[in-house]
Amino acid sequence: xxxxxxxxxxxxxxxxxxxxxxxxxxxxxxxxxxxxxxxxxxxxxxxxxxxxxxxxxxxxxxxxxxxxxxxxxxxxxxxxxxxxxxxxxxxxxxxxxxxxxxxxxxxxxxxxxxxxxxxxxxxxxxxxxxxxxxxxxxxxxxxxxxxxxxxxxxxxxxxxxxxxxxxxxxxxxxxxxxxxxxxxxxxxxxxxxxxxxxxxxxxxxxxxxxxxxxxxxxxxxxxxxxxxxxxxxxxxxxxxxxxxxxxxxxxxxxxxxxxxxxxxxxxxxxxxxxxxxxxxxxxxxxxxxxxxxxxxxxxxxxxxxxxxxxxxxxxxxxxxxxxxxxxxxxxxxxxxxxxxxxxxxxxxxxxxxxxxxxxxxxxxxxxxxxxxxxxxxxxxxxxxxxxxxxxxxxxxxxxxxxxxxxxxxxxxxxxxxxxxxxxxxxxxxxxxxxxxxxxxxxxxxxxxxxxxxxxxxxxxxxxxxxxxxxxxxxxxxxxxxxxxxxxxxxxxxxxxxxxxx
Ligand SMILES: Cc1ncc(COP(=O)(O)O)c(C=O)c1O
Numbered sequence: 001x002x003x004x005x006x007x008x009x010x011x012x013x014x015x016x017x018x019x020x021x022x023x024x025x026x027x028x029x030x031x032x033x034x035x036x037x038x039x040x041x042x043x044x045x046x047x048x049x050x051x052x053x054x055x056x057x058x059x060x061x062x063x064x065x066x067x068x069x070x071x072x073x074x075x076x077x078x079x080x081x082x083x084x085x086x087x088x089x090x091x092x093x094x095x096x097x098x099x100x101x102x103x104x105x106x107x108x109x110x111x112x113x114x115x116x117x118x119x120x121x122x123x124x125x126x127x128x129x130x131x132x133x134x135x136x137x138x139x140x141x142x143x144x145x146x147x148x149x150x151x152x153x154x155x156x157x158x159x160x161x162x163x164x165x166x167x168x169x170x171x172x173x174x175x176x177x178x179x180x181x182x183x184x185x186x187x188x189x190x191x192x193x194x195x196x197x198x199x200x201x202x203x204x205x206x207x208x209x210x211x212x213x214x215x216x217x218x219x220x221x222x223x224x225x226x227x228x229x230x231x232x233x234x235x236x237x238x239x240x241x242x243x244x245x246x247x248x249x250x251x252x253x254x255x256x257x258x259x260x261x262x263x264x265x266x267x268x269x270x271x272x273x274x275x276x277x278x279x280x281x282x283x284x285x286x287x288x289x290x291x292x293x294x295x296x297x298x299x300x301x302x303x304x305x306x307x308x309x310x311x312x313x314x315x316x317x318x319x320x321x322x323x324x325x326x327x328x329x330x331x332x333x334x335x336x337x338x339x340x341x342x343x344x345x346x347x348x349x350x351x352x353x354x355x356x357x358x359x360x361x362x363x364x365x366x367x368x369x370x371x372x373x374x375x376x377x378x379x380x381x382x383x384x385x386x387x388x389x390x391x392x393x394x395x396x397x398x399x400x401x402x403x404x405x406x407x408x409x410x411x412x413x414x415x416x417x418x419x420x421x422x423x424x425x426x427x428x429x430x431x432x433x434x435x436x437x438x439x440x441x442x443x444x445x446x447x448x449x450x451x452x453x454x455x456x457x458x459x460x461x462x463x464x465x466x467x468x469x470x471x472x473x474x475x476x477x478x479x480x481x482x483x484x485x486x487x488x489x490x491x492x493x494x495x496x497x498x499x500x501x
Pocket of ligand 1: 162163164165167216217218219289293294322323324325326352353
């Protein structure tokens with residue numbers, strides 16, 4: 001939080017950063033952040049994470065919010081580059097990165113520069129309703145940020161607030177497009193106009209989005225109906241009766257199970273085709289993640305996705321690629337679906353997380369027939385687009401996607417032998433770029449592993465029931481991987497000594 005403090009006689013006004021630590025307030029000079037230096041390795045001040053300061057902060061926070069999911073409280077004044085600082089002064093190598101959403105490092109120079117610019121101050125002080133009063137330079141900002149990295153074949157971008165929001169709005173675009181085709185250009189009927197106010201057909205038609213088992217597409221109402229990863233996310237919430245297709249359950253390593261995996265993918269595609277043809281409720285769009293992320297880092301081949309595209313085209317159904325977690329370089333191409341070699345691009349590509357801004361790319365055919373139909377007050381945020389521009393600049397200038405490819409290959413090449421040596425804990429090593437994962441034999445062993453890794457100074461996360469996922473920043477280097485590997489091996493040794501002495 002920035003505050004302007006009363007100035008001493010004759011002195012210029014000072015803008016200071018005000019942070020809090022434990023119960024008290026701490027004041028940090030504004031220049032401080034840009035002087036932070038990334039450490040060479042983790043530094044642990046406490047033997048437990050969360051330590052006492054984190055626990056005290058949590059205790060206070062728990063009076064106001066549900067803190068049961070909190071892992072530790074962080075100190076973002078001190079976090080730098082690939083390292084996250086916690087309230088106890090621990091500096092941990094961060095390979096989880098705010099659930100896969102930090103692209104270029106904590107307190108990155110480029111983002112701080114953008115944050116301190118006049119353009120950002122004006123954007124923050126005057127948040128516009130972008131659908132009605134966009135700033136005169138909004139097109140330029142879109143061109144310099146999102147459109148600079150637009151996926152092949154996309155020429156428009158709809159900006160939103162977060163990943164679920166992006167998906168939800170993409171679904172609305174799909175439904176409007178479907179209804180427009182069906183109406184064949186005629187005006188809304190009187191029956192449509194009246195029944196829609198009762199949430200009844202034909203005004204509120206029964207139309208579906210098809211998603212895949214163990215897919216995750218967010219937690220808002222429409223998005224949640226397509227989320228199929230964990231029951232706990234969905235319980236007690238009314239849902240649309242939309243269909244679900246099986247996502248291939250591949251065997252790893254992929255190159256050693258080509259035949260079985262191809263057969264599994266063929267069966268899943270046949271099921272998609274069957275659902276699209278026979279589902280009681282017509283399907284307007286299929287949504288798919290390039291790598292199922294929350295569901296446990298489940299991969300499918302480029303052939304599978306090409307087949308999926310072909311089937312959606314044959315059935316005149318839209319394809320939405322959810323790149324909320326895979327997008328912005330993490331898989332070794334800016335968008336993961338660029339690796340599929342599609343003959344026709346998807347109809348929509350949704351994004352959020354590492355872009356630090358959300359929305360979806362689309363083509364002009366998905367613009368609704370009337371204004372105000374896919375609409376809300378803010379429709380995104382110029383402040384977030386300014387940050388996204390700084391991210392895109394840095395990713396392109398520093399060739400970070402190329403770096404991800406190289407460092408990801410290095411990481412996997414060192415993990416694979418560990419998967420042989422420590423096979424009781426590390427299984428099914430897989431990944432694209434630094435979007436890497438392995439499975440543990442049980443949820444309990446995974447929890448123990450993640451906990452021990454944090455104590456050693458490496459913050460990591462899980463996905464699915466038993467998977468450990470790597471979601472580092474794009475700025476991860478081989479030196480960071482070496483820091484990780486040394487600690488990982490020490491933790492694996494400790495676990496082996498404990499469980500298999
Ligand atoms: C693939 C995917 N889609 C959508 C979402 C939802 O994004 P958000 O949590 O920003 O609403 C997520 C979040 O993890 C995701 O991984």
